[in-house]
Amino acid sequence: MKTSWRSASLVAGAAAVLALTTACGQDGGGATGSQNVGATAAPGDVGDIGAGAGTGNGLGAGADGAQAAKKPESAGKLSVTANAEIGELVTDGAGRTLYRFDADTAQPPKTTCEGECATAWPPVAADDALAGEGIDEALLGEVTRADGTKQLTIGGWPAYRYAKDTAAGDVKGQGVGGKWYALAADGKKAEASELPGLSTRDDPKLGEIVVDKNGMTVYRFMKDEAWPKPVSACTGACLEKWPVVAPVEPNDTEGVVKKDLMTFTRPDGAAQQTVDCWPVYTFAGDKKAGDTNGQGVGGTWYAVSPDGKPVGAPKK
Numbered sequence: 526m527k528t529s530w531r532s533a534s535l536v537a538g539a540a541a542v543l544a545l546t547t548a549c550g551q552d553g554g555g556a557t558g559s560q561n562v563g564a565t566a567a568p569g570d571v572g573d574i575g576a577g578a579g580t581g582n583g584l585g586a587g588a589d590g591a592q593a594a595k596k597p598e599s600a601g602k603l604s605v606t607a608n609a610e611i612g613e614l615v616t617d618g619a620g621r622t623l624y625r626f627d628a629d630t631a632q633p634p635k636t637t638c639e640g641e642c643a644t645a646w647p648p649v650a651a652d653d654a655l656a657g658e659g660i661d662e663a664l665l666g667e668v669t670r671a672d673g674t675k676q677l678t679i680g681g682w683p684a685y686r687y688a689k690d691t692a693a694g695d696v697k698g699q700g701v702g703g704k705w706y707a708l709a710a711d712g713k714k715a716e717a718s719e720l721p722g723l724s725t726r727d728d729p730k731l732g733e734i735v736v737d738k739n740g741m742t743v744y745r746f747m748k749d750e751a752w753p754k755p756v757s758a759c760t761g762a763c764l765e766k767w768p769v770v771a772p773v774e775p776n777d778t779e780g781v782v783k784k785d786l787m788t789f790t791r792p793d794g795a796a797q798q799t800v801d802c803w804p805v806y807t808f809a810g811d812k813k814a815g816d817t818n819g820q821g822v823g824g825t826w827y828a829v830s831p832d833g834k835p836v837g838a839p840k841k
Contacts, residue, residue: 549751549752549753549754549785549799549802597647597648597649597651597675597676597677598647598649598650598686599618599653599654600617600623600650600651600653600654600655600677601619602617602655603616603617603623603654603656603660603665604616604659604812605658605660605812606622606813607740607814608707608715611696611715612716612739613709613710613813614696614707614709614715615660615684615709616694618655619693620693620694621686621690622686622687622694622699622707623679623685624646624684624686624687624698624705624706625679625684626638626646626683626685631681631712633681634666634668634683635668635683636670636676638683638685639670644688645688645689646687646705648674648677648684648685650675650676651666651668651676651678652675654677658813659710659813660710661710661711664680664710664711665678665679666679680711682708682712684708687705720736720737720739721738721773721777722737722738722773722777722778723738723773723778723779723781723786724779725779725781725831726815728815731817731828731837732830732836734830734836735800735828735829736814738773739814740814740815741808741811741814741816742807742811742815742817742820743800743806743807743829744767744805744807744820744827745800745804745806745827745829745833746804747826747827747835748825749803751799751801751803751804752802754802755787755789755797755799755802755803756804757791757797757804759804760792760793765809766808766809767806767807767819767826768806768807768809769791769795769797769804769806770797770798770805770807771797772796772798773798780831781800781831782800782801782831785799785800786800787802789804799833800833801833802833808822821837
């Protein structure tokens with residue numbers, strides 16, 4: 526993973542956190558980090574993929590001899606899923622991650638994964654693929670494989686699943702052999718963003734709002750308290766829908782007002798980030814960066830402006 530400006534700023538920000546955690550009269554914890562959004566399965570082990578001599582792909586399933594090609598499995602309704610380690614990637618109708626192979630080509634679309642390779646990396650059928658939320662239908666296409674079957678392409682790149690991804694959200698194929706990568710919605714390789722721990726973005730409906738390091742919208746709960754100290758009214762089952770934002774170093778932010786940017790310790794011992802001393806959360810109903818499905822829920826949940834105010838909340 527490449528080093529970002531964020532890493533260099535963490536040491537310098539440590540002292541600032543200690544000072545800011547008392548801004549609202551609360552001794553806050555100094556823990557760092559932020560919540561994960563989406564699956565976080567570890568990349569697959571390159572060493573367990575047997576190299577195929579002279580095939581050009583070298584990424585077979587390790588089976589004895591080439592196996593007859595199977596009819597590609599249907600794709601269903603495609604969508605974009607946020608992964609904390611990789612970023613936004615394309616999943617099929619069953620939530621399985623789709624991959625691309627560096628040995629293939631997109632212009633023109635061409636697949637080079639045959640035989641044992643296609644057993645380890647099953648091609649995705651093109652016939653029933655539907656463009657779901659976050660997918661541009663114009664980027665969906667097909668390529669004819671050697672056996673005559675039609676394989677889905679995204680941005681020209683042939684799409685595959687990985688046989689060792691056994692559950693929705695698995696990304697065990699990421700980086701295998703240095704040639705296999707999860708597909709982004711535009712056909713490029715999925716890559717995690719280099720966003721700070723907290724930053725802002727311009728939403729077309731809400732204006733400038735705060736987002737976490739994964740680009741997920743940050744919210745406030747109107748039943749919480751900020752002064753004389755932060756108090757969260759979201760407990761128990763509420764936290765399943767509204768995960769807390771974990772502590773962020775002040776220098777690991779961009780565009781957010783740093784005054785009263787602090788952390789506090791919840792009754793369960795967990796540390797939570799605040800903006801303007803107000804506890805902040807993300808929403809489980811937001812499936813990808815840019816979603817604002819939590820806005821106005823129950824008349825008590827609202828996106829957060831850079832100075833910590835609830836965006837669009839009724840004025841008292």
